[in-house]
Amino acid sequence: MIPRMSTSPASPLADPAAPPPVNPRLALLNPYPFERLRTLTQGIVPNPDYRPISLGIGEPKHPAPKLVEDALMANLKGLSSYPATAGEPKLREAIAGWLQRRYALSLDPATQILPVNGSREALFALAQVVIDPSRPGATVVCPNPFYQIYEGAALLAGATPAFANSDPARNFAADWSQIDDATWARTQLLYVCSPGNPTGAVMPLPEWKTLFELSDRHGFVIASDECYSEIYFRDGPDAAPLSGLQAAVQLGRPDFRNLIAFTSLSKRSNVPGMRSGFVAGDAAWIKRFLLYRTYHGSAMSPLIQAASIAAWNDEAHVIENRAQYRAKFAAVTPLLAQVLDVALPDAGFYLWAAVPDGNDIGFAQGLLAQYNVGVLPGSLLARDAHGLNPGAGRIRLALVAGQAECLEAAHRIVSFAKQLKTSA
Numbered sequence: 414m415i416p417r418m419s420t421s422p423a424s425p426l427a428d429p430a431a432p433p434p435v436n437p438r439l440a441l442l443n444p445y446p447f448e449r450l451r452t453l454t455q456g457i458v459p460n461p462d463y464r465p466i467s468l469g470i471g472e473p474k475h476p477a478p479k480l481v482e483d484a485l486m487a488n489l490k491g492l493s494s495y496p497a498t499a500g501e502p503k504l505r506e507a508i509a510g511w512l513q514r515r516y517a518l519s520l521d522p523a524t525q526i527l528p529v530n531g532s533r534e535a536l537f538a539l540a541q542v543v544i545d546p547s548r549p550g551a552t553v554v555c556p557n558p559f560y561q562i563y564e565g566a567a568l569l570a571g572a573t574p575a576f577a578n579s580d581p582a583r584n585f586a587a588d589w590s591q592i593d594d595a596t597w598a599r600t601q602l603l604y605v606c607s608p609g610n611p612t613g614a615v616m617p618l619p620e621w622k623t624l625f626e627l628s629d630r631h632g633f634v635i636a637s638d639e640c641y642s643e644i645y646f647r648d649g650p651d652a653a654p655l656s657g658l659q660a661a662v663q664l665g666r667p668d669f670r671n672l673i674a675f676t677s678l679s680k681r682s683n684v685p686g687m688r689s690g691f692v693a694g695d696a697a698w699i700k701r702f703l704l705y706r707t708y709h710g711s712a713m714s715p716l717i718q719a720a721s722i723a724a725w726n727d728e729a730h731v732i733e734n735r736a737q738y739r740a741k742f743a744a745v746t747p748l749l750a751q752v753l754d755v756a757l758p759d760a761g762f763y764l765w766a767a768v769p770d771g772n773d774i775g776f777a778q779g780l781l782a783q784y785n786v787g788v789l790p791g792s793l794l795a796r797d798a799h800g801l802n803p804g805a806g807r808i809r810l811a812l813v814a815g816q817a818e819c820l821e822a823a824h825r826i827v828s829f830a831k832q833l834k835t836s837a
């Protein structure tokens with residue numbers, strides 16, 4: 414006898430009037446900062462005497478290198494084949510070569526490196542691989558303020574985010590001591606961002622030592638977001654930002670246990686539209702990540718792989734790019750420092766400035782209305798934690814446009830801040 418299918422009315426799927434099933438975790442996602450900013454600036458008519466300048470979005474604007482464009486064009490035949498999720502060995506070898514030249518690290522391209530379609534998707538996807546939501550209190554620790562993907566990745570994986578606030582008195586380092594032992598014990602994944610967005614702070618070796626010890630004690634994975642590593646402002650032996658991978662080797666962890674680093678071409682090579690980066694580190698996690706990515710369908714296009722090889726193999730365009738940022742920051746920072754509490758960061762392409770009256774949202778609204786300059790209020794990049802919002806009272810300025818435009822924006826900010834101070 415053929416068993417009859419149950420059409421119990423208790424099943425919403427059996428009820429055509431019931432709403433369709435939807436992942437309830439989607440409702441946990443917070444609106445993205447730019448969406449909140451749009452709401453906060455709705456109805457503001459920017460002063461038409463000034464042409465618009467946006468320092469809001471952190472999108473590189475310098476031209477893409479010709480050698481990358483040429484490699485793309487020369488590999489159009491790649492459109493006709495499916496790529497492997499692990500990427501071409503040639504690409505993984507080019508990345509290994511870059512890691513060797515940049516950090517003096519020897520990674521196995523076959524087991525310790527994986528190409529990704531920009532670091533954003535990979536930062537998100539790793540949480541889906543690491544988090545076991547069936548364990549009570551699954552927790553993901555993030556710096557605060559932070560790149561918003563960390564929180565969304567944690568929530569969609571079934572974990573709860575916990576935040577360590579950035580401390581302005583210690584070069585904006587995250588205060589990991591704010592996370593108590595019980596929370597660390599529940600932690601499955603820790604995101605760190607060095608150089609930091611928005612603060613530009615680079616994590617020094619002692620901070621890595623603390624985090625590795627915590628990871629060993631509690632068994633969590635560290636995701637090290639390093640996508641701004643090639644934009645830095647000082648010269649000298651230790652001027653280039655330290656990678657988590659380098660820190661691991663220096664601290665006697667050559668197997669990179671429980672560590673995955675994320676690196677990207679978007680900022681290094683001015684190709685945010687190419688969607689190309691890589692993850693590197695613990696071979697056991699790379700293997701699990703590859704399995705996940707095979708099903709998720711995140712193989713990199715053959716054209717992008719070819720263009721990425723060209724980009725990783727060339728350093729001249731990176732040096733030139735860095736020089737452009739250095740010139741901009743050297744010109745703009747002292748100007749702004751006349752009126753705002755702001756200093757040259759360790760790295761990255763943001764200034765993280767305190768506004769005179771502590772009202773970051775009001776500052777962004779007024780600046781847009783009077784001078785047609787868009788900036789991102791810092792409070793939108795952070796969450797209330799440990800009694801405060803550590804982004805409040807600051808604005809993030811992305812110096813991504815050309816130098817003349819950034820300088821023009823800086824002059825307008827100076828005028829606006831002076832005006833605010835005299836009217837206070």
Ligand SMILES: Cc1ncc(COP(=O)(O)O)c(C=O)c1O
Nearest residue numbers: 531532533560610638640677679
């Ligand atoms: C801190 C941080 N991590 C990761 C990313 C993602 O960059 P991409 O996906 O282009 O590699 C960004 C982009 O703005 C970022 O600011």
